[in-house]
């Protein structure tokens with residue numbers, strides 16, 4: 001029926017020309033008039049676009065919310081224009097329905113351009129889905145409907161079908177897209193640290209996992225080959241068995257060849273299945289090891305800033321829980337997914353070949369199952385991430401509590417700790433409960449849908465049996481096949497879910513691997529001799545976490561070779577920060593730190609750390625013997641050198657007093673030794689290396705004040721920089737640099753500074769006779 005163009009009337013509305021088209025001719029039973037944009041008028045399109053954008057912004061609607069309306073209007077327009085083609089398309093049956101879809105598609109695909117520049121992502125997918133939905137439905141109707149039921153054109157259907165089509169498309173797209181929108185995933189639970197970079201896009205995570213797996217392509221390739229061979233054996237087994245049964249039924253008798261074929265098929269299946277399992281496990285183990293190593297090597301090169309907000313236990317929890325999950329993703333995914341996909345495809349095709357109508361109905365289970373699983377998978381991934389965060393946090397807090405058990409007992413904070421731990425465990429339990437509850441809900445929905453489809457299949461097969469279009473034998477075979485496909489689709493869905501979850505577990509790992517250290521460790525200088533002169537040249541520094549608070553401000557001073565220089569100042573004045581710059585734990589924001597006139601960055605990283613050695617007040621020892629701790633990292637060391645270093649550090653006496661002497665175990669972190677003994681061992685360890693520059697950060701006690709000069713004299717160290725609050729240690733230095741509020745307040749010999757009655761004198765007065773100035777922290781004062 002042709003559109004009655006003469007009956008069209010135009011009117012003005014909001015500056016746009018509108019075409020009032022009577023729809024009676026194509027929407028039977030309705031005389032409604034619809035407002036549609038005139039297709040040829042560019043000005044009208046511009047006006048519509050403007051109106052849509054205006055409407056969106058006035059009503060604060062996102063462009064995605066406008067999309068369904070735009071598609072609906074465009075589809076209505078397309079159907080008006082296709083009206084005259086109905087008589088030609090209708091006799092073509094299924095082909096006509098798909099032709100109609102193809103003709104509607106350009107309208108649907110072009111319409112979202114009206115929303116430019118805010119065209120929502122997925123507009124093309126929505127257009128394709130809206131165009132294809134009635135065609136898919138029409139095809140199913142013609143295959144499964146009562147005999148003679150045509151597919152039906154949308155252009156000739158009641159107007160409600162247009163609405164139904166678009167609502168169904170919108171719902172399907174919503175179900176498909178919602179879980180994948182990054183912002184739609186729930187945040188980590190309160191109290192659980194947020195991720196560094198937000199939720200990664202699934203394809204990015206997928207690419208990362210594939211890139212990781214590529215390193216093991218040989219093992220994975222061999223495993224895949226075994227998988228294919230095992231699947232061939234598995235499929236051939238029933239086929240060969242059938243042949244044997246046929247032979248028996250035909251009274252041909254059992255031949256050695258037939259039995260041999262059955263045995264060969266079964267044996268190949270068993271053998272290659274075993275190899276497949278072993279090779280996939282091997283690949284997973286190798287990937288786990290390589291990822292652990294990659295992660296560890298990456299972490300040890302990170303800036304200190306990276307570790308400041310990152311408890312050690314949290315990192316180690318990630319190593320133990322997330323790395324295995326990610327390493328498992330590809331081997332397990334390939335093993336389960338490819339095998340099940342292959343089997344489901346082959347047997348599915350056999351079902352279509354046997355009974356196409358029934359097969360289409362039965363296979364409806366697939367998209368429905370995939371959609372429910374997909375929604376569940378996205379929910380599970382989000383919860384799994386929160387769960388991993390929560391477990392890592394709990395592990396970290398347990399380790400922290402155990403490490404600080406003395407402090408906890410001294411302040412009788414046991415109950416508080418119990419309470420904190422119980423809250424952490426509750427949080428984990430709640431997440432677990434939520435995961436289980438959602439799993440139960442999704443399983444229920446999935447089973448109800450499956451049951452509904454099975455009932456439909458039985459109902460339809462009953463009809464087909466009655467009208468004789470299938471035989472009982474075909475139906476039995478079909479149902480057996482359906483169960484096979486069903487079990488493989490189950491594995492496929494669960495495997496896909498698991499694959500996505502395992503990939504999601506890698507999010508933090510990829511974030512860590514993406515984190516690049518900012519320090520340049522590419523220096524190459526390794527001079528055979530160093531004097532040991534240090535110069536701080538107009539150094540400014542702020543910690544990355546607190547850019548608003550400068551810690552060192554235009555600091556310049558020198559530490560000369562052959563001297564002991566002391567760095568003094570109240571708490572928080574920046575002494576340890578200056579030492580950290582000298583150790584290149586950080587780089588200055590501006591200015592330079594020079595060793596023998598050359599910036600520290602230009603020295604080779606390991607060389608520099610052999611030349612500049614730091615001993616802290618509470619040094620770290622490793623579990624092992626005293627000897628192992630002192631020799632640590634040295635390839636060769638004479639017994640005499642060891643004894644000389646220990647004697648110089650004042651450690652010899654207590655080592656000899658121990659029952660097992662040098663072979664005494666120090667315990668974890670040196671816990672079986674006193675703090676002073678640990679410090680002396682650390683001094684011995686430093687002196688054994690004969691460093692060019694020895695830095696002692698609060699490592700000298702009263703009574704040790706002459707030691708640093710002795711070490712310089714005897715050549716155990718060329719230059720010594722002492723950081724101390726102890727007046728006796730400061731007084732014994734050759735020169736003093738006094739810092740106040742991150743700037744050099746004064747510098748000179750102790751006698752000169754005392755006579756000046758400035759910052760140094762104030763510092764000594766603050767210390768009283770205790771040996772430790774009672775100076776108030778700068779931070780406190782500020």
Ligand SMILES: Nc1ncnc2c1ncn2[C@@H]1O[C@H](COP(=O)(O)OP(=O)(O)OP(=O)(O)O)[C@@H](O)[C@H]1O
Nearest residue numbers: 543545546551570571572573574575576577578779
């Ligand atoms: N890692 C860090 N991140 C942020 N600020 C820091 C960090 N370490 C130290 N600070 C701040 O820098 C300032 C200088 O600290 P620093 O430890 O260098 O002082 P100090 O003179 O060695 O103090 P003390 O004598 O108590 O050891 C202080 O205000 C301190 O709070």
